[in-house]
Amino acid sequence: xxxxxxxxxxxxxxxxxxxxxxxxxxxxxxxxxxxxxxxxxxxxxxxxxxxxxxxxxxxxxxxxxxxxxxxxxxxxxxxxxxxxxxxxxxxxxxxxxxxxxxxxxxxxxxxxxxxxxxxxxxxxxxxxxxxxxxxxxxxxxxxxxxxxxxxxxxxxxxxxxxxxxxxxxxxxxxxxxxxxxxxxxxxxxxxxxxxxxxxxxxxxxxxxxxxxxxxxxxxxxxxxxxxxxxxxxxxxxxxxxxxxxxxxxxxxxxxxxxxxxxxxxxxxxxxxxxxxxxxxxxxxxxxxxxxxxxxxxxxxxxxxxxxxxxxxxxxxxxxxxxxxxxxxxxxxxxxxxxxxxxxxxxxxxxxxxxxxxxxxxxxxxxxxxxxxxxxxxxxxxxxxxxxxxxxxxxxxxxxxxxxxxxxxxxxxxxxxxxxxxxxxxxxxxxxxxxxxxxxxxxxxxxxxxxxxxxxxxxxxxxxxxxxxxxxxxxxxxxxxxxxxxxxxxxxxxxxxxxxxxxxxxxx
Amino acid sequence: xxxxxxxxxxxxxxxxxxxxxxxxxxxxxxxxxxxxxxxxxxxxxxxxxxxxxxxxxxxxxxxxxxxxxxxxxxxxxxxxxxxxxxxxxxxxxxxxxxxxxxxxxxxxxxxxxxxxxxxxxxxxxxxxxxxxxxxxxxxxxxxxxxxxxxxxxxxxxxxxxxxxxxxxxxxxxxxxxxxxxxxxxxxxxxxxxxxxxxxxxxxxxxxxxxxxxxxxxxxxxxxxxxxxxxxxxxxxxxxxxxxxxxxxxxxxxxxxxxxxxxxxxxxxxxxxxxxxxxxxx
Numbered sequence: 001x002x003x004x005x006x007x008x009x010x011x012x013x014x015x016x017x018x019x020x021x022x023x024x025x026x027x028x029x030x031x032x033x034x035x036x037x038x039x040x041x042x043x044x045x046x047x048x049x050x051x052x053x054x055x056x057x058x059x060x061x062x063x064x065x066x067x068x069x070x071x072x073x074x075x076x077x078x079x080x081x082x083x084x085x086x087x088x089x090x091x092x093x094x095x096x097x098x099x100x101x102x103x104x105x106x107x108x109x110x111x112x113x114x115x116x117x118x119x120x121x122x123x124x125x126x127x128x129x130x131x132x133x134x135x136x137x138x139x140x141x142x143x144x145x146x147x148x149x150x151x152x153x154x155x156x157x158x159x160x161x162x163x164x165x166x167x168x169x170x171x172x173x174x175x176x177x178x179x180x181x182x183x184x185x186x187x188x189x190x191x192x193x194x195x196x197x198x199x200x201x202x203x204x205x206x207x208x209x210x211x212x213x214x215x216x217x218x219x220x221x222x223x224x225x226x227x228x229x230x231x232x233x234x235x236x237x238x239x240x241x242x243x244x245x246x247x248x249x250x251x252x253x254x255x256x257x258x259x260x261x262x263x264x265x266x267x268x269x270x271x272x273x274x275x276x277x278x279x280x281x282x283x284x285x286x287x288x289x290x291x292x293x294x295x296x297x298x299x300x301x302x303x304x305x306x307x308x309x310x311x312x313x314x315x316x317x318x319x320x321x322x323x324x325x326x327x328x329x330x331x332x333x334x335x336x337x338x339x340x341x342x343x344x345x346x347x348x349x350x351x352x353x354x355x356x357x358x359x360x361x362x363x364x365x366x367x368x369x370x371x372x373x374x375x376x377x378x379x380x381x382x383x384x385x386x387x388x389x390x391x392x393x394x395x396x397x398x399x400x401x402x403x404x405x406x407x408x409x410x411x412x413x414x415x416x417x418x419x420x421x422x423x424x425x426x427x428x429x430x431x432x433x434x435x436x437x438x439x440x441x442x443x444x445x446x447x448x449x450x451x452x453x454x455x456x457x458x459x460x461x462x463x464x465x466x467x468x469x470x471x472x473x474x475x476x477x478x479x480x481x482x483x484x485x486x487x488x489x490x491x492x493x494x495x496x497x498x499x500x501x502x503x504x505x506x507x
Numbered sequence: 508x509x510x511x512x513x514x515x516x517x518x519x520x521x522x523x524x525x526x527x528x529x530x531x532x533x534x535x536x537x538x539x540x541x542x543x544x545x546x547x548x549x550x551x552x553x554x555x556x557x558x559x560x561x562x563x564x565x566x567x568x569x570x571x572x573x574x575x576x577x578x579x580x581x582x583x584x585x586x587x588x589x590x591x592x593x594x595x596x597x598x599x600x601x602x603x604x605x606x607x608x609x610x611x612x613x614x615x616x617x618x619x620x621x622x623x624x625x626x627x628x629x630x631x632x633x634x635x636x637x638x639x640x641x642x643x644x645x646x647x648x649x650x651x652x653x654x655x656x657x658x659x660x661x662x663x664x665x666x667x668x669x670x671x672x673x674x675x676x677x678x679x680x681x682x683x684x685x686x687x688x689x690x691x692x693x694x695x696x697x698x699x700x701x702x703x704x705x706x707x708x709x710x711x712x713x714x715x716x717x718x719x720x721x722x723x724x725x726x727x728x729x730x731x732x733x734x735x736x737x738x739x740x741x742x743x744x745x746x747x748x749x750x751x752x753x754x755x756x757x758x759x760x761x762x763x764x765x766x767x768x769x770x771x772x773x774x775x776x777x778x779x780x781x782x783x784x785x786x787x788x
Binding site for chain 1: 551558567572575576580605764765780788
């Protein structure tokens with residue numbers, strides 16, 4: 001079974017909440033769901049939509065042809081009808097409006113009518129829907145329950161979904177937050193910036209029950225400098241931002257390297273230079289993450305490929321940053337952060353961060369005790385003290401699965417981060433291709449990557465960027481050159497069908 | 508034996524620099540306050556060298572960011588006494604946004620600004636508190652702008668403790684520093700520290716500086732009036748008051764956060780994994 005459902009409407013009409021609830025219900029029935037969120041940078045009006053892929057097999061991406069469209073407005077139908085599959089269905093205002101009027105409730109009830117109608121079609125018990133809605137929205141309104149019941153009444157049962165063990169439904173941003181809690185986070189600081197903001201909201205809401213402090217300072221510069229002050233005091237600290245905010249933080253990123261103050265930075269990328277395309281996705285900041293900050297100092301850059309990896313890699317970032325006393329950047333993007341993934345189980349890493357207060361931290365070149373120096377020999381010693389950690393940490397990162405190879409085939413797809421989902425789902429449709437996922441970008445797993453490249457016939461880089469930065473990084477680290485690139489820089493993520501089309505010509 | 512908090516580092520301020528006096532006043536204040544867990548934070552500039560000369564916990568930060576680091580240290584360890592040292596360029600130019608916002612936060616910490624009204628370590632350019640008409644390498648035609656008055660800015664930003672000290676009056680400055688540290692909330696002292704190389708206004712201060720007397724520290728209007736008495740310019744003799752301009756009781760940052768009880772590294776953490784992931788099922 002595989003179904004693709006698009007839910008759309010104006011911002012504020014409820015498509016994001018509804019798609020999440022629908023996804024959660026399918027997960028509770030034992031299905032695998034991927035939920036893609038597409039929204040412009042506005043608060044009311046415009047056009048938002050979500051794409052849910054639902055399957056009885058593991059899936060990690062969405063698609064571009066739909067079995068069902070749930071439309072909260074006419075615009076959704078006008079825009080997406082062309083992508084409806086043959087025999088596809090549309091439920092829209094025509095179906096919901098009479099019921100909303102009958103109930104004399106707010107327009108938002110259309111969402112609940114659609115939920116009822118949709119699940120009736122799949123033969124899902126009404127009680128399950130009512131229970132899930134109550135869990136999500138509380139008992140605050142029996143209007144919601146009424147709307148679901150009415151929608152259920154007008155629906156037609158066409159299938160009988162088999163139930164199996166319920167699953168976990170979690171976004172990449174939630175994975176980052178969960179990973180930080182598991183690692184022993186004490187303080188989270190952030191200035192709001194899409195697409196990292198959901199981590200701020202998630203942790204802020206749960207700060208008292210987890211005994212952590214979540215605070216929003218006056219700007220990104222204050223955020224990172226306060227984080228370093230707290231790290232100096234012995235707290236385990238994480239900060240979150242996107243490219244523009246990270247740019248403001250770079251001077252203090254260098255301070256973290258110089259003063260050897262542990263700090264975890266969640267950098268959630270969005271497309272294009274400057275303000276760019278704020279609510280969409282890209283992987284254009286790879287080299288920025290690797291090179292930001294004045295002077296030469298070591299750092300960790302790790303790129304999770306899904307929500308489960310977000311948990312584990314965040315814990316590793318905390319552990320490594322604290323142990324080797326250097327900044328760790330978790331490189332994500334909007335697609336990873338705001339998409340929901342499904343897992344049978346959620347697992348964590350046994351690694352934890354050990355923190356302690358310092359006596360001295362110095363942005364100036366300093367001796368071992370932390371006192372300022374300009375002495376030539378001491379300057380050399382300072383550089384060597386910091387940079388030798390690169391070699392030691394590289395040995396430890398070898399044990400943390402810095403790369404992973406999926407599938408079999410003579411040709412190699414190379415990528416990092418959120419493209420993992422679409423590539424994994426494309427692999428069955430591609431003969432003779434396997435996929436190398438590089439998770440640690442710094443320290444870079446040179447030998448492992450070089451070995452995979454050398455044993456492949458064709459090597460193709462896949463990246464959600466305009467220049468394919470990872471190819472340059474691979475060349476710098478291994479001396480090997482990658483000529484073939486499949487790039488996407490329209491601010492939207494890859495889907496498996498696009499990848500299959502573009503990759504098959506290489507075999 | 509009283510501790511003198513000295514280090515073995517060679518002091519590289521110019522001979523005769525009033526910074527020596529600030530160092531002396533601070534060390535004496537800390538000695539008189541007795542046992543405290545103190546962390547000092549500096550920015551970048553002449554003032555920042557003080558980091559090396561005081562044997563306390565220390566954080567030599569970057570230009571303009573003293574206050575965010577202070578706040579972070581306080582968040583990381585609410586039991587710590589935190590004192591920030593900044594220059595006028597550091598605090599009123601590069602870091603002005605933090606200067607304003609930290610009055611809103613009112614964390615229990617102290618900011619001492621070595622205000623020499625000039626960028627000295629970069630060889631003498633105008634700062635936000637340099638007087639109009641000042642001639643230097645970057646303004647050979649004379650500075651066109653008027654200086655800002657940090658005391659008025661602090662008062663209007665909701666400060667709970669505003670004072671001005673004079674580096675060449677060590678006993679008075681020492682006393683101010685003690686009271687600032689003892690104040691529950693964010694305390695600020697603008698310290699007149701005339702640079703004897705690039706902005707030598709010592710004679711003006713020797714003539715015009717006076718100590719506030721019979722001044723009601725809790726009276727906001729009186730504080731503003733006194734703050735306006737001198738405009739950080741030197742074109743004609745105006746009296747320059749020093750002392751505590753304003754002090755009020757106001758809830759400190761730490762009191763709003765029940766989580767801020769003890770240093771985080773002493774908090775035993777056993778994250779409840781099943782509880783954390785429970786909501787995703």
